[in-house]
Amino acid sequence: MWGDGAEGNGMALELRPNCECCDRDLPPESPDARICSFECTFCVDCVERRLGGRCPNCGGELVRRPVRPQAALARSPASTRRVRRETPCTGGGADS
Secondary structure, three states, rough: OOOOOHHOOOOOOOOEEEEEOOOOOOOOOOOOOEEEEOEEEEHHHHHHHHHOOOOOOOEEOOOOOOOOOOOHHHHHHOOOOOOOOOOEEEEEOOOO
C-alpha cells in the first residue's frame, strides 16, 4: 500500500507549521506552503516577493509542499515545532 514505507520508518515530511521568514501559519492542508529538499518551509508570498523561488538557507528550489490526507495525518501528524531564521530573508541563494 502506498505511504506505508515512508510513514512506517519516519521518512514522512515534517510539515512544519509556519513560514521561516514571516512566521505565517501554514497548516498541513495549506496550498500556500513551499519547501526545499531539506524541508525548510516558507509561505508563497515570501517565496515570490522576497526569495525569488530559492531557499535562503541552502540555495535550493522552493516547491509547493504536498498536502497530507486527513487519514494519514492521524497516523503521521504534522510538526508543531516552529522554525524561524535568525537573519532576515533575502533572495538569491544560501545566506545571500
